[in-house]
Amino acid sequence: MRTPLILSALLLVLTVALAGGGSDAHAAPAPLFPQAVLEPTRFSALPGWAGDDHLKALATFRRSCAVLxxxxxxxxPPRRVxxxxxxxCARAARLPKRPGEAAARKFFEREFRPYTITALDKPDGFLTGYYEPEVEGSRTRSDVFATPLYARPRDLIIETPPGGGPPTNKSGAFREVDGQRLPYxxxxxxxxxxxxxxxxxxxWIRDPADAFFAHIQGSVRVRLPDGEVLRxxxxxxxxxxxxxxxxxxxxxxxxxREKMSMDAIRGYIAAHxxxxxxxxxxxxxxxxxxxxRELTAEDGAVxxxxxxLTAGRSLAVDKAIHVYGTPIFLDAELPTGPDGASQPFERLMIAQDTGSAIIGPARGDIFFGAGREAGTIAGRVQHPGRFIVLLPRALDPARARVPLPRPRPAIPAALSETR
Known part of the structure; x- marks a missing residue:
């Protein structure tokens, strides 16, 4: 039951406000997750936890660890998570290469504590899906393949985000003309x-709609006439x-609205x-x-x-809130069955990606893999879901301040093509 925890969080908000917003240098540490409520739970209480494939989750986690x-x-300074x-990650590296399912599950239960995470102003999380398109194409233009996919223009200037770091898909972009910067x-x-x-x-590819969806997904596999696949x-x-x-x-x-999906968008464009x-x-x-060139035909999109990325295990999150590499368990009913039938999606994911529409502590985009079938499944997903973040046991969320809530933009429904 969440009510007591939410009341406690609101009381803490009031306490911080009365104390001047926590500006004192000796105040509690900054919140682990701004604008979020954490509710402790148990692994045994997570639907589907015992039956999940923890070996696949561990393999995905280890890949993130290599980057961490x-x-x-x-x-x-770096965030506490x-x-x-x-x-x-260092302890994960010392595990056997193939530790076994029981050992993989025990690793997560030993190293982490599960917490249900929600936004202060929303009781449920929200899930969408994405994929890597695969299309036919050519290195040269022809009557069949006449739609271009462009490399980065030589005159494109992308801003560095405030505070440094690499540019993102939210950074400003410009071109310079006579010493003045103009929108690209x-x-x-x-x-x-x-x-x-x-x-x-x-x-060069066949269909302008395929190029459009490749832009939205941020990657594409182009199968050339000789069978080679360009990533x-x-x-x-x-x-x-x-x-x-x-x-x-x-x-x-x-x-x-109730029939909106990626396939519905494609169908409209094809018919009109x-x-x-x-x-x-x-x-x-x-x-x-x-x-x-560093990717093989078997690798997922970067x-x-x-x-x-790993199909069914990689999750795009709000990178301003979550740390890449964080394990997040999802508990939802999603249309991933035959002909879009709803079925449980109870799975341990790893935060490895982000997207411009992924905003909030309980907002995620599931990577479903490559090709048209993955795209059909991804395009159906626009559903509520429960997010359980696995926090390292060294952290104590109870010591973190809860910030005053701010108005948040509503997450648009039925926009499965949004990344």
């Missing part, structure tokens, strides 16, 4: 030829605002090519790609943590 060991946190994960070209301008010779084409990954964006076209279809009464082209151009955002 060699790279600093996204912020300086980041610092606490590093010694756990939007989607319509680029499609009309504004890039000129500023960018190379990394691949293309995100390498920058134009800095223009992202508009979910699923929302436009709903607002215009063209697709009912001219209107579909104009609809896609309403999304001014545009993404550029690089050939990921996430924001900088490593290949």
């Amino acid at each position: 060991a060699r790279k600093p946190d996204l912020v300086n 980041f610092t606490a994960l590093r010694p756990i 070209f939007d989607r319509a301008a680029i499609e009309d030829g504004a890039l000129g010779g500023r960018a190379e084409v990394v691949a 293309l990954n995100y390498d920058g964006h134009n800095g223009q605002p992202y508009t979910p076209i699923g929302r436009l279809l709903i607002e215009r009464g063209l697709v009912p 090519p001219d209107e579909g082209r104009d609809l896609m151009r309403q999304n001014r955002s545009y993404v550029f790609f690089r050939i990921a 996430g924001a943590q900088g490593l290949p």
Whole structure:
């Protein structure tokens, strides 16, 4: 039951406010998760925990650990979760290469404590899905393959985020003309030829809608006529605002909200090519790609943590709140069964990616893999879910301040194409 914990959190908020907002240098540590409520639970109380594949979760966690060991946190000083994960990663590295299912489960139960996490102003979490498209294409233009996927333009300037760190898909992007910085070209301008010779084409594909969805997903596999697969990954964006076209279809009464999915969007574009082209151009955002030569055909897309994602185990999260590498257990009913049938999704995930629409402590995007089938499943997912974050046992959430709540943007429903 959450009510007592929420009341305690609100009392703590009031205490902080009366004390001047916690500005005293000797106040409690900053909150582990801003704008969130943590409720302790037990592993034995998690639906599906005992039957999960902890070996797969451990393998995914170890991949994140390799990055945690060699790279600093996204912020300086590093967050306490980041610092606490590093010694756990060292102990994970000392486990046998194939420790067995029981040992993998025991590892997570020994090293972490589970806490249900929710936003202060929302009782439930929210889940969507994403995938890596696979399309046919060519290195050269032809009558069949005439839609370009561009490399990063030579004149594109992407801002460094405040506080440092690598640029993100929320960073501003510009071009310089006569010593002045101007907004970079939007989607319509680029499609009309504004890039000129500023960018190379990394691949030509058949369908403009496939290019559009590749931009949204941030990666794509291009299968060439000789069978070779080009792995293309995100390498920058134009800095223009992202508009979910699923929302436009709903607002215009063209697709009912309850029937909105990625397949519904594709179906509308295919049935109405001219209107579909104009609809896609309403999304001014545009993404550029690089050939990921370090990836094999078996590797997943590269996430924001900088490593290949694992289908069904990698989770995109709000990186301003969660630390990459954090284990998060999901408890939800999702349409992942045959013909979209609902079934339990009770699985230990690892935070390894992010997205511009992933905002909040209990907001996640599940990576479902590559290809059309994965895309169909991912496009159906827009559902509530329970988020249980596994915190290192060295941390004590009770010592963390709870910040005063601020208004939060509503998470749009039925926008399965949003990343």
